[in-house]
Amino acid sequence: MFNVHDITRDACMLRGHLRKQGYDWWWHSFTAHNALTGEEKPFFIEFFLCNPALAQDKPVLGQLPDRPKPSYLMVKAGCWGEDHCQLHRFFAWKDVNVHMDAPYSVQADDCLACETRLKGSVHVAGSQQHPEWMCDDGDMSWDLTVDKQIAFNVGYGASKPMRDAEAFDMYWHAEGMKTQYSGTVVCNGKTYTVTPETSYGYADKNWGCDFTTPWVWLSSNHLFSRRRNEWLDNSAFDIGGGRPKVFHVALDRRLLGVFWYEGEEFDFNFSKLHLVVRTQFSFDEDEDAVYWHIRQENIHAVMETEITCQKKDMLWINYEAPNGIKHFHRLWNGGNGQGTVRLYRKTISGTELIDEVDAYNVGCEYGEYDE
Numbered sequence: 366m367f368n369v370h371d372i373t374r375d376a377c378m379l380r381g382h383l384r385k386q387g388y389d390w391w392w393h394s395f396t397a398h399n400a401l402t403g404e405e406k407p408f409f410i411e412f413f414l415c416n417p418a419l420a421q422d423k424p425v426l427g428q429l430p431d432r433p434k435p436s437y438l439m440v441k442a443g444c445w446g447e448d449h450c451q452l453h454r455f456f457a458w459k460d461v462n463v464h465m466d467a468p469y470s471v472q473a474d475d476c477l478a479c480e481t482r483l484k485g486s487v488h489v490a491g492s493q494q495h496p497e498w499m500c501d502d503g504d505m506s507w508d509l510t511v512d513k514q515i516a517f518n519v520g521y522g523a524s525k526p527m528r529d530a531e532a533f534d535m536y537w538h539a540e541g542m543k544t545q546y547s548g549t550v551v552c553n554g555k556t557y558t559v560t561p562e563t564s565y566g567y568a569d570k571n572w573g574c575d576f577t578t579p580w581v582w583l584s585s586n587h588l589f590s591r592r593r594n595e596w597l598d599n600s601a602f603d604i605g606g607g608r609p610k611v612f613h614v615a616l617d618r619r620l621l622g623v624f625w626y627e628g629e630e631f632d633f634n635f636s637k638l639h640l641v642v643r644t645q646f647s648f649d650e651d652e653d654a655v656y657w658h659i660r661q662e663n664i665h666a667v668m669e670t671e672i673t674c675q676k677k678d679m680l681w682i683n684y685e686a687p688n689g690i691k692h693f694h695r696l697w698n699g700g701n702g703q704g705t706v707r708l709y710r711k712t713i714s715g716t717e718l719i720d721e722v723d724a725y726n727v728g729c730e731y732g733e734y735d736e
Contacts, residue, residue: 366518366630367516367517367518367519367520367623367625367630367632367634368515368516368517368518368625368630369516369518370513370516370518370540371516371518371538371540372467372468372469372480372540373466373467373525374518374523374538374540374570375391375467375468375469375480375538375540375570376465376466376467376468376469377389377414377463377464377465377469377471378528378536378572379414379417379572380465381531382531382574383531383572383573383574384416384417384418385416385418385419386416386434386574386687386688387415387416387572387573387574387687388413388414388415388416388571388572388573388574388686388687389413389414389570389571389572390411390412390413390414390570390571390572391411391412391469391471391478391568391569391570392409392411392567392568392569392570392571393409393410393411393478393483393511393544393546393566393567393568394407394408394409394410394566394567394568394700394728395407395408395509395544395546395559395564395565395566395567396408396559396563396564396565396566396587396700396701396726397550397557397558397559397564398557398558398559398560398563399555399556399557400555400556400557400558401555401556406444406445406446406552406557407444407445407446407700407701407726408442408443408444408445408505408507408550408552408557408700409441409442409443409444409445409700410440410441410442410478410483410485410507410509411439411440411441411442412438412439412440412441412471412476412478413438413439413440413441413684414437414438414461414463414471415435415436415437415438415439415687416434416435416436416687417436417458418436419434419435419436420436420457420458420459421436421457422457422459423457424436424437424438424455424456424457425437426455426497426498426685427497427685427688427689427690427691428496428497428499428685428689428691429497432689433689434687434688434689435685435687435689436457436458437455437456437457437458438455438456438458438460438461438471438473439453439454439455439456440453440454440455440456440473440476440485440487441453441500442454442485442487442505442507443501443503443505443680444505444552444700445678445679445680445698445699445700445701446678446701447677447678448553449678449679449680450501450502450503450505450552450553450680451499451500451501451680451682451683452487452488452489452500452501452503452504452505453487453489453498453499453500453683454476454485454486454487454488454489455498456473456474456476460473460474461473468480480511480513480540481510481511481512482509482510482511483507483508483509483510483511483546483548484507484508484509485506485507486504486505486506486507487503487504487505487506488503488504489501489502489503489504490502499683499684499685499691500683503552503553504551504552504553504554505550505551505552505553506550506551507548507549507550507551508548508549509546509547509548509549509550509559510546510547510548511541511544511546511566511568512541512544512545512546512547512561513540513541513543513544513568514541514543514544514545515541515542515543515586515599515601515625516539516540516541516542517538517539517542517569517603517623518538518539519537519538519621519634519636520634520636520637521636522536522634522636523536523537523538531574532611533573533609533610533611534573534574534575534576534577534609534610534613535571535572535573535575535576535577535609535610536571536572536573537569537570537571537605537606537621538569538570539567539568539569539570539584539603540568540569540570541566541567541568541569542567542568542569542584542586542601542602542603542623542625543566543567543586543600543601543625544564544566544567544568545561545562545564545566546559546561546564546566547559547560547561547564565585565586565587565725565726566586567584567586567728569603574687575610575686575687575688576684576686576692576693577606577607577608577609577610578607578608578692578693578732578733578734579607579608579618579648579731579732579733580607580693580696580730580731580732580733581604581605581606581607581620581646581648581657581659581730581731582604582605582728582729582730582731583602583603583604583605583657583659583670583672583702583727583728583729583730584601584602584603584604584605584727584728585601585602585702585724585725585726585727585728586600586601586602587724587725587726588600588601588602588706588722588723588724588725589722589723589725590720590721590722591720591721591722591723592718592719592720592721593720597626597627597722599625599627599628600624600625600626600627600722601624601625602622602623602624602625602668602670602706602724603621603622603623604620604621604622604623604659604661604670605620605621605622606619606620606621606635607619607620618644618646619635619644620633620635620644620646620659620661621633621634621635621636622634622644622659622661622668622670624668624706624708626708626719626720631665631666631668631708632663633661633662633663633668639664640663640664640665641663641664642661642662642663643661643662643663644659644660644661644662645659645660646658646659646660648731650676650697652676653675653676653677654673654674654675654676655673655674655676655679655697655699655729655731656671656672656673657670657671657672657673657704657729657731658670658671659671664711665710665711666708666709666710666711666719667707667708667709667711667716668706668707668708668709669706669707669709670704670705670706670707671704671705671706672702672703672704672724672727672729673702673703673704674697674699674701674702674703674727674729675701678699678700678701679697679698679699680698680699681693681694681695681696681697681698681732682696682698682730683696684696692734692735693732693733693734693735694735695732695733695735696730696731696732697729697730697731697732698729698730699727699728699729699730700726700727700728700729701725701726701727702724702726702727702728702729703723703724703725703727704723704724704727705721705722705723705724706721706722706724707720707721707722708720708721708722
């Protein structure tokens, strides 16, 4: 079972060694509509915590000339589309209030993230003179409620024993691979309304001491069944990973992938050895778009995922690792990918097609270390 909610995995994980070389972030993405024109617009909001044991009176940014190890809360917010933007607001740890246990809560000034609420604002001016901010100029504020409906619990790989052992460089938990948001966003002077049924939202978290390369993520719950000829109201898929490290040793290219299909689970989690999961994936690009090609197979089923996202709608999302290195300079990130997912069931005589599903408002990501 992977659709198992566990808010203890949403708790802040910056304990022990991770306090001086670790990050923990809560990611939220959703779709809103322009309050005047009705135009659809995808947004993201993230609370990124880094290296609390290295705190100083001001946020410590790692991209400065002396390359210190970073230490801060970074509130990341922005939107996708042709007018995409990525905005960062940094707080020193002394100005941050973190509830370390479940249910999680992170608050600094007017910015708040918890299981059921998102509130805050970011204003950036002069970013071209400050590359260490790793962002654009712009303004965004938001006030949202959060309802996490379908979970992707990766199982033992992110369990307490594996967390205590610091077995993986990067952990993942999606408490809301289908999440409904409601409220209001104001971005660069325009007001947007967020409605639960059309928010097509997503909420997860990652934590650890480093990132993965390659970095792959695809997810959507705005899905149309060609076989049923109807929208799927109780479905979502989520794929992520790349080349995970266990005790700092990189494994072969592997992904975690699941599809919750109208109440039926299709699980392609490589860490569940009894499923005998095999994965093939590739990424390519041309002048206008980027493309993901993924085939996942277990002893019961096959999932083939083909996603495209237009470059004009995407951005290169920016992070620095806890050691102060910015590994990615072309980490493609988008919120309005499109494509298809084909589900097959294995039978004695071969495979039979369960459904071919059209996916919209796909959250998507791909990048590889520059070094």
